[in-house]
Amino acid sequence: MSIKKLFPLAIGLDVRGRTHTGCIVNGVRFHVQRRDELRKSQYCGIVVAGYHENQEIDIYGIIVDILELEYVEENRVLLFKCKWFDLRKKTGMRKDNNFTSICVKRFWYEHDSFVLAT
Template sequence: MFALAQGPDSQAHTLHRCHINNWLFRTADIEKSLVTQNSGVLVKGDGTSGNMNWYGVIKRMISLEFPGQKEVILFQCDWFDVPAATTKAEDTIRINLGYKDEPYISAAQAELVFYVNLVNKPGWSSVIALKPRDLFAMSELELEDSIDVGVEGINLLGGQQDLTNWTRSDKEGTTGDVSVITQVQAQVVDEPDDAVFDVDDEDDVDDTYIDDGVVAPVASAVQGQDNDFFI
């Protein structure tokens, strides 16, 4: 507000394009050789204007510089005649221009639209509203009360607890002969210790080796395509 109160610089700059509120705006003059349209603007009315929307085309972009490196961009527009209240203002507009005494708006007020000429209604155009880039209309979700999800305490059996607690009471158990278990335990042979094995010193020399350093050929039990691969 302090920068605005000091007033803009005595010199203003004109622009051909600018990005405002995630929209790309261009002047109508440079779009004559382009196939895209970024010069249409919509300014939504308020209660003082009867909530009437204003549709126009950008003719000039003026950049005003204020102290403190502040900048305000104005759009100079040609405005279309707004249809009567009996028609849908957001659908169609008349091409006749009007409101030439109020051409300027703040760029922050503008929304991007483009116009399509109606074939069945000469002199009228259809208005297509555009959404800003990188802006998605997310559906509103009802906030639910947060629910704490936890795990109930589990009673674990201690090491000293009697294992008979695991016995099922809903099924009738079966009995077995204890002598069978005793007989199996008697047949268990203890594994020998690694240190018990004797090593024969005479077995250290492999019969397939000779003293001149030549390795004797080893006969392969598998004959086939693998033998052709090795030399």
């Protein structure tokens, strides 16, 4: 990584961050949960690859906030604040052929709720 790219990170964040109710990342639309509640099409669901107890798993959740962090020279980073569904017990997730069912009443990783939108 060049010095030109590291310099804005070294200076730090601009104090004027923004929140959004939706965004498009790499051609995929994402919305926060409160925007999708009364709509037919919903885009607040998210799945990311992660680790739990040293095992790689898919972690499912919903986006509750979209934060845009701004650095100098117009460098921006999008973070999704998510509520992750608890998949630890057998009742947390069930796979039937190509369909995955998730119990949406229990959550986990409440103190590790952010994921980088890439």
